[in-house]
Each structure stands twice: as structure tokens, then as C-alpha cells.
Amino acid sequence: MDTDGASKHHATHGFAQGLKSGLPIFLGYLPVGAAFGVVSRAAGFSVLQAASCSALALAGAGQFIGLSLYESGATVLAVLVASSVVNLRYVLFGATLVPMMRGIGMPAQAGLAFFLTDETYAVNVLELRSARATAASMLGVGLIAWSGWVLGTTVGAVAGSAIGDPSRWGLQYAMPAMFTALLVGLVEDRSHVVTAAIAAAFTLLFAATLPGNWYLVLAALAAATVATVVFE
Amino acid sequence: MSAEIWAIVIGMGVANYAIRLTPVAALSRVEIPGVVRRWLSYVPVSVLAAIVANEILLPRGEWIVPWDNPYLVAAIPTAATYWWTKSFIGTTLLGIVYFLGARALLG
Numbered sequence: 001m002d003t004d005g006a007s008k009h010h011a012t013h014g015f016a017q018g019l020k021s022g023l024p025i026f027l028g029y030l031p032v033g034a035a036f037g038v039v040s041r042a043a044g045f046s047v048l049q050a051a052s053c054s055a056l057a058l059a060g061a062g063q064f065i066g067l068s069l070y071e072s073g074a075t076v077l078a079v080l081v082a083s084s085v086v087n088l089r090y091v092l093f094g095a096t097l098v099p100m101m102r103g104i105g106m107p108a109q110a111g112l113a114f115f116l117t118d119e120t121y122a123v124n125v126l127e128l129r130s131a132r133a134t135a136a137s138m139l140g141v142g143l144i145a146w147s148g149w150v151l152g153t154t155v156g157a158v159a160g161s162a163i164g165d166p167s168r169w170g171l172q173y174a175m176p177a178m179f180t181a182l183l184v185g186l187v188e189d190r191s192h193v194v195t196a197a198i199a200a201a202f203t204l205l206f207a208a209t210l211p212g213n214w215y216l217v218l219a220a221l222a223a224a225t226v227a228t229v230v231f232e
Numbered sequence: 233m234s235a236e237i238w239a240i241v242i243g244m245g246v247a248n249y250a251i252r253l254t255p256v257a258a259l260s261r262v263e264i265p266g267v268v269r270r271w272l273s274y275v276p277v278s279v280l281a282a283i284v285a286n287e288i289l290l291p292r293g294e295w296i297v298p299w300d301n302p303y304l305v306a307a308i309p310t311a312a313t314y315w316w317t318k319s320f321i322g323t324t325l326l327g328i329v330y331f332l333g334a335r336a337l338l339g
Contacts, residue, residue, distance in 0.1 A: 056245025072292075095255045113249070176331075185314065228270050231270075
């Protein structure tokens with residue numbers, strides 16, 4: 001009885017600690033989520049669809065990329081592949097987290113995996129390294145991050161309905177500007193600069209020569225493959 | 233239209249969870265080979281570069297000559313703004329301002 005009460009207290013404390021650690025993520029996700037809400041409304045999503053997309057996928061750039069392809073008339077499958085490919089890095093993140101989570105059961109790990117993002121990864125890795133992270137604290141981090149993303153999206157989607165014609169405000173440039181910022185942020189060294197240039201060149205080449213809307217995904221995968229071969 | 237969007241919404245949820253679950257389900261038993269690891273490390277940059285090229289060089293699916301293209305012209309100060317400020321939201325908002333300026337200048 002006593003140990004049960006103590007571990008319950010421990011879990012509650014860990015969860016609260018996780019919420020606290022994740023608060024900066026919440027604040028960071030609000031405006032970006034709101035941006036997704038606005039542009040997804042402009043692309044024809046309902047408020048419910050925009051909020052559901054954020055709630056189910058929690059996919060940041062992946063969601064914007066999917067939206068960009070949907071607007072350019074790509075098939076559902078092409079949209080899904082493009083938006084997933086950019087998040088393949090979560091396989092890498094997860095691969096580094098799993099060995100650090102030995103004390104946490106498989107079902108809990110499977111649940112926590114849902115909340116894996118760049119930001120929750122950064123916070124959890126830090127706390128796992130200093131042995132402060134528990135399943136409860138990681139759930140706290142995940143839930144507060146998720147709340148910020150979904151709340152931001154909902155607010156943005158509702159506000160987006162009031163904005164009217166988005167092109168009058170230059171809002172069609174919101175996504176290109178965001179992607180440009182994301183790209184600049186991702187570039188770490190010269191090999192990344194070259195990879196980006198190859199991907200851009202493949203995009204133009206494939207857009208001109210391949211039928212349909214798969215050129216973008218193919219260009220990205222081809223560029224990553226060339227980079228892997230060239231930068232040994 | 234709406235059914236297509238729902239398919240995207242649900243598909244994205246399923247796909248992203250599948251990606252996140254892969255290491256939990258497959259790992260500790262299997263080590264990711266170095267070459268796959270390196271390939272994965274180049275994927276985000278490649279995807280973002282392809283997306284940016286598509287958005288600014290082929291806006292609405294059509295090639296525009298660079299010096300007449302407000303999408304491309306605005307991207308240069310946008311990239312510089314992120315480089316200096318590291319502010320995602322600030323860069324997006326300023327990017328829109330640059331675009332409005334470029335569009336006004338280029339007609």
C-alpha cells in the first residue's frame with residue numbers, strides 16, 4: 001500500500017515535471033500551429049479537419065509540406081509520401097532514444113512514440129541523460145507539446161476564416177517563407193548546401209520531364225541518395 | 233474534396249505514428265546500418281530544398297524567369313533574415329512583407 005502510494009506520488013510528480021519542461025515547447029508551437037491553421041483553411045480544410053490533422057499527425061513541417069503538395073494538385077498518395085519522407089528522421093531519433101529507455105515497458109514506449117518531435121526529443125534526451133526522465137515525465141512533455149500544436153492550429157483555423165482572400169495580404173508567401181527558414185535552419189555544413197542545390201536542380205529537371213506529381217518526392221530521394229554516395 | 237482532405241488527415245496520422253513506432257518495435261534487436269543512417273540524415277535537407285525550389289521557382293506550377301519572379305526575389309532576404317534572427321515566426325512575417333514589396337516592384 002505504502003509503496004503503491006509512493007510510486008503514484010512519484011508518477012504525479014514526474015508528470016508535473018514533464019509539463020514544466022515542455023512549457024517552452026507549448027509556447028513555441030502555438031504560433032506555428034496557428035500558421036498551419038490559417039494556411040490550411042486557405043487550402044480548403046475545415047476548422048475540424050485542420051485541428052484533426054494536427055492532433056493526429058503532430059508533424060510540423062510534414063503537415064506544411066503535405067498542404068503545399070495538396071494545393072499543387074498532387075494525389076492523396078503523393079501528399080502522404082512527401083509529408084512522411086521528411087519525418088523519416090524520427091526513425092533516427094527513436095533509435096537513439098530506445099536504448100536509453102530500458103526501464104520503461106514496451107507498451108509505454110509505444111504510447112510515448114506518438115509524441116516524438118524534434119523538440120520533445122531534445123528535451124527528453126537531455127532529461128534521460130541526467131536520469132531525471134520517467135515514463136510519466138515524458139508523457140507530460142508530450143502532452144503539453146501536443147496541446148500547444150493543436151490549440152494553435154484551432155485558433156489559427158478559426159481566425160483564418162475571418163481573413164478573407166489570403167492573396168491580398170501576401171499570405172500565399174507564408175509557406176514559401178516558412179520553408180525557406182526551415183531549409184536555412186537545417187543546413188549544417190557544406191555537404192548540406194550541395195545536397196540542397198542538387199535537390200533543387202532535380203526538382204526543376206523532373207518537373208519538366210516526368211508526368212504527374214511525383215517529381216518532388218523523387219527529386220528529394222534522388223538528391224539524398226546522390227549525397228550519400230558522394231559524401232563518403 | 234472533403235473526402236480527399238479526410239483521407240489526407242487520417243493517412244498523415246497513421247503514417248507519422250508508423251514512422252515513430254518503427255524504432256520501438258524493431259530496435260534494440262536491429263542496428264540501423266551506417267549507410268542508411270547517412271541517407272536518412274540527408275533526407276530532410278533534400279525534401280525542404282525540393283519544396284522550396286517548387287514553391288519559389290515554379291509558383292503555381294509555372295516557371296517564371298528569375299528576375300521577374302517575386303517569389304524568388306523575396307526568398308533571398310527571407311533566407312538572410314532567418315540566418316541572422318533564427319526566428320521562425322519573425323522570418324515568415326517579414327517574408328510576406330518582402331514578397332508584397334517584390335510584387336509591387338516587379339508589377
